[in-house]
Amino acid sequence: MFHVKFADIGEGIHEGVLLKIFFNEGDEVKEGDSLFSLETDKVNAEIPSPVSGKLVKNKFTVGTKVNVGDVIVIVDDGVPGMRSNMQEGEVLTEEESQEPVTPKAVSQGDESDAHVEPVVEKGSTSVVGQIEISSDVIPSSGEANESAPEVDHNVRVLATPVARKMAKDLGVDIKKVKGTGPQGRVMKADIEAAAENVSSAPAKAAPSAGQSSAPRAYEKSSVAQQERTERVPMTMLRKTIAANMSLSKFTIPHTAVMDEIDVTDLVAFRNVSKEALESEGVKLTYLAFFIKAVVTGLKKYKGLNASLDESAEEIVYKHFYNIGIAVDTPDGLMVPVIKDADQKSIVELAKIIEDYSERARNKTLKLEELTGGSFTITNYGSVGASFGVPVIKHPEAGILGVGAIVKKPVVIDDAVVIRSILPVSLSFDHRIIDGADAGRFVGVLKKQLSNPNLLLLNA
Amino acid sequence: MKAYDIIIVGGGPGGYVAAIKASQLGSTVALVEADRIGGVCLNYGCIPTKTLLRSAKLYQDFLDAESFGIDIDPASGVKVNWKNLMKRKDAVVGKIVGGVELLVKHNKIDVYNGFGKAIDAHTVEIGEERITGKNLILATGSSVMLPDIPGIHEAYTKGQVIDSTGAINLPEQPKTITILGGGVIAVEFATLFNSLGTKVTIIQRSDAILKMVDEDVRNVMQKHLKETGVTIITNAALEKVEGSTVTYKVDGASHTLSADYILASLGRKPNLKGFESLGLEVGKQGVVVDQHMETSVKGVYAIGDMCGKMMLAHVASAEGIIAAEAIHGSKNVIDYHKVPSCIYSFPEVGAIGYTESEAREAGFDVGTSTFPLSANGKAVAEGETTGFVKIIHDKKYGEVIGVHIVASHATDMIAEAAVTMELEGTIYDIAKTVHPHPTLSEIVMEAAHGAVDKPIHIIKR
Known part of the structure; x- marks a missing residue:
């Protein structure tokens, strides 16, 4: 029997709604066939069957809210014993060894594995950095429960009514409490014990935090209660962003190179092409050109299209160019990834950018569209800013920030002329490449973007 | 000398349940019982009294039939047949005891009929025979306690003062009975005899019967018993017993009360005979045990009435399971609340x-x-x-x-x-x-x- 669970797919996603069930009970399913699809607050994920066999049970109906860890489908694959796609043993060792979250699986594995693995268990995820994968149910964020403070009934924790109330009262996460009652039922004594541990924890936690790796090498700070302030619980996405940013900043020695690029010709070229393409329904953005220029640069300076495998002490160079584009959404930052950008034309890229931006905002991106990046571009120019120091999307090696194109007086041949200037900032992992190469990479961008003909020839 | 994993002395609801559980958990078990399997509960307590109470209830219903629209003509024709009452009781007890015996047999438990005497923590002697066990579970229960009131022991020997065992085996229905004590057993027998038409008087030392139950329950029960014809005398100090006549003092004035029998239900004491050589620690209530029922002697467990925690058959059974599980490494506890x-x-x-x-x-x-x-x-x-x-x-x-x-x-x-x-x-x-x-x-x-x-x-x- 194979229990296909809603595994942790990263992204801070802890719950979803069952959107579609593809097979009926009793149907034969083949490995790789989609079993069900989930709508989460970030993506829609189609989960393929990890095994071939007979579908024994669909545990939920379409429209039901499900949580990470729930068994969604049971497939009889003829193998005795109960297995699932969340191997707890593995996770346990990872947790016990307290290893830092290393970039052990570099992103390329994700899509190809996706045919075998129902969900991506390891490897990179899209919101800048990598998320620790565990079979633990991620505690639900406060805001979802605010109106209904009842314990989420979909996560089945065997506990007595008094234990539940007491847990809520004492702020104990009942899902993390080991029950000592019959069949592991959480009794009130277990909650009392857990609450005691929590209150005595800060003293204990400090030394162990010191031992653990970089992401948690500091004590959690607290802010004293103040007047004229308000406290809002972090959303799950916010927490994920926070964790990933810390991870990136604590592990990657960021260095930045900044420059201004004269894009007057590109502006002219784009304005002409834009009108022509508009009639075909394509919105030609500068970003499509930037991607093209970046790919050209990456081909030359491959250290920026790489990841550092810290445990193996190896640099992993990637022979694919999957470019993430940071998209601002009302809920927070999302980074869809354009796969094999080197093999796409500028028009194709423009189409994809429009599609991804649209779907990021209405949360209909698929999981595979959010994973597997090798380099990222963030466009803070869209809000009018000029320079920034972007944070690298761990475990990538670089991120290019592009500012707003403005007309500026510049000196050409000893004369002051008005040109369209694009400010750029490149953050890079100084462990992998040095400042000179990074500067040369910016030089390539400069050359490409100031001369659209060259850019198109290289495309 | 036959060797067992566990020897259990006493085959009541504590002992036989412990034996079955231990056997189910894989141990070889010997069960030593001097009387019939089932102990007081099955043979002289729970089961026979409930059987008799059923008849008493039926009798009451017949007497009240008219108010339910059933006429019995003549009404005086409704009579208690004491002999047949006893016969039914014996049949019910026989059936249930037989069932338990079958259970014990099917669980491959060796039953030794005889009085078990512990030689040491691993050896039990039954008559001439000795058996050994790695662990010992003592489950010999309790017997009625007679306070030191002049004349009570003589009257008990003569059968004028009886205990609950005697009360369910009377040759004929008493016309009057005096019950000493106001606990659960007193109330149950008061109900039984009163319902069958015997004149019942309860003499209680303290100011009310059923002292251990919730006040509201006590008040309702006391009132109801009085309304149905039971005389309840409280704050009574027992002075002496002569035959089946009791003398007691209320507010300084002495009274005497004669009846066919005096039922003594003034508490029970643990049966410790045969275990003197073990050197068990015994407290006020009974044998001292930890929460897994192990006594002060390692490997020797005690369960049920002899520990005196709650003298109830289902507590003995639960404790028997706890003890059997503890021996097999699974440490569980009972919350007596x-x-x-x-x-x-x-x-x-x-x-x-x-x-x-x-x-x-x-x-x-x-x-x-x-x-x-x-x-x-x-x-x-x-x-x-x-x-x-x-x-x-x-x-x-x-x-x-x-x-x-x-x-x-x-x-x-x-x-x-x-x-x-x-x-x-x-x-x-x-x-x-x-x-x-x-x-x-x-x-x-x-x-x-x-x-x-x-x-x-x-x-x-």
Whole structure:
């Protein structure tokens, strides 16, 4: 029997709604066939069957809210014993060894594995950095429960009514409490014990935090209660962003190179092409050109299209160019990834950018569209800013920030002329490449973007 | 000398259950019993008294038949046939004991008939024979305790003063009986004999009978017994017994009371004979054990009445399982605040957990809610409206910490409260639980509604 669970797919996603069930009970399913699809607050994920066999049970109906860890489908694959796609043993060792979250699986594995693995268990995820994968149910964020403070009934924790109330009262996460009652039922004594541990924890936690790796090498700070302030619980996405940013900043020695690029010709070229393409329904953005220029640069300076495998002490160079584009959404930052950008034309890229931006905002991106990046571009120019120091999307090696194109007086041949200037900032992992190469990479961008003909020839 | 994993001395509801559990867990087990398997419970206590109480109830129903629309002509033709009453009782006991014997046999337990004497912590002697065991479970129960009142021992020897065992084996129905003591056994026998038409007088040392039950239960039961014809004399100091006549003093004045028999139910004491050589630590209540029922002697366990924690058959059985599991490495415990107890009177009493006063003493933020049987449809239909349910809860989380039921089937109803409390349930859970209609069990739900806010089927101001 194979229990296909809603595994942790990263992204801070802890719950979803069952959107579609593809097979009926009793149907034969083949490995790789989609079993069900989930709508989460970030993506829609189609989960393929990890095994071939007979579908024994669909545990939920379409429209039901499900949580990470729930068994969604049971497939009889003829193998005795109960297995699932969340191997707890593995996770346990990872947790016990307290290893830092290393970039052990570099992103390329994700899509190809996706045919075998129902969900991506390891490897990179899209919101800048990598998320620790565990079979633990991620505690639900406060805001979802605010109106209904009842314990989420979909996560089945065997506990007595008094234990539940007491847990809520004492702020104990009942899902993390080991029950000592019959069949592991959480009794009130277990909650009392857990609450005691929590209150005595800060003293204990400090030394162990010191031992653990970089992401948690500091004590959690607290802010004293103040007047004229308000406290809002972090959303799950916010927490994920926070964790990933810390991870990136604590592990990657960021260095930045900044420059201004004269894009007057590109502006002219784009304005002409834009009108022509508009009639075909394509919105030609500068970003499509930037991607093209970046790919050209990456081909030359491959250290920026790489990841550092810290445990193996190896640099992993990637022979694919999957470019993430940071998209601002009302809920927070999302980074869809354009796969094999080197093999796409500028028009194709423009189409994809429009599609991804649209779907990021209405949360209909698929999981595979959010994973597997090798380099990222963030466009803070869209809000009018000029320079920034972007944070690298761990475990990538670089991120290019592009500012707003403005007309500026510049000196050409000893004369002051008005040109369209694009400010750029490149953050890079100084462990992998040095400042000179990074500067040369910016030089390539400069050359490409100031001369659209060259850019198109290289495309 | 035959060797076993476990020797259990005493085949009552503690011993035989421990034996079956131990055997199920894979041990070889010897069970030593001087009398019949089943102990006091099956042979002289629970089962025979309930059998007789059934007849008593039937008799009462016949006497009351007219009010239910059934005429018996002539009404005086309804008679108790004492001999047949005893015959039925013996048949029921025989059937159940036979069933237990079969269970024991099928669990491959060797039964030794005889008085077991412990030579040391691993050896038991039965007559000429000796057997050894790695562990010993003592389960020899208790016997009636006769206080030092002049003349009581002589009268007991002569059969004028009887204990509960004697009371279920009387050759004929007594016309009058005096019951010394006001505990559960006293009340059950008072109910039994009174219902069968015997004149019953209870003489109680303290100011009320049923001192250990919740005050509301006590008051209702005491009133009901008096109304049905039982004389209850309280604050009485027993002075002497002569034959079946007892002399007692109330407010300084001496009284004498003669009856066919005097039933002594003034408490029970643990049976420790045969275990002198073990050097067990014995406290005020009985053999001292830890929470897994192990005595001060390693490998020797004691369960049931001889420990005196709660002298109830189901406690002995539960303790027997705890002991068997402890020997097999699984350390479980009993929460004695979650053990139900029953009184088989008319109406019955089922109680579990804290009484209201105990709960207040223990420091809970106590909430109580009662609901009367008189507002219950089924109770009215059956003409059995005496009684109520009282739920005691801790206001902090609404956890149910005590339930007390007086009702014709209270002993069957208390199990719901036991499950609720074992699962640390609250008044909200009981109130939310849909109870079937029409049943007496609805009163439990109604009382829970009352604890939360207001019951449905009563006007509460």
